[in-house]
Amino acid sequence: MALKFELVTPEKLYRSDDVYMVVVPGTEGDFGVLEGHSPMMSTLRSDAALEIYASQGATPEKLTIAGGFAEVNEKGLTVLAERVVEAA
Template structure:
């Protein structure tokens, strides 16, 4: 099973790939998203990092982001970040 993940800024599409899990730094706490997650939206904390797990048991890749929104729907997870890096 794979989760469709996209990371987008106002300037460009940063990532678009199938992954195992993403841990999102929500404004009310971190939450993990796997394929089949219930639909939801959340704001993202400023000066935080997204953790991307390419496969089960893999070490996470961390990407620093600054604010934005996360949307989980039946197509996957999209993070709209104010900035990346």
């Protein structure tokens, strides 16, 4: 089973994938999201790394994002980023 992950900027749908886990840079601290995570919302830190794990034990892909929000619901994780700055 996999987590449905979407990364959206005001310009476009940046990414839409099924992944194992995403570590989100929340303003109250980083948090990991796996499939079945409890519903929640969080604001995001600016210029912080979003870590995307394609599979368990994989090396994470890191993307630097500039602020925004994250929502976890029964469908998965959606990150609404002001912008994706660069690969970290």
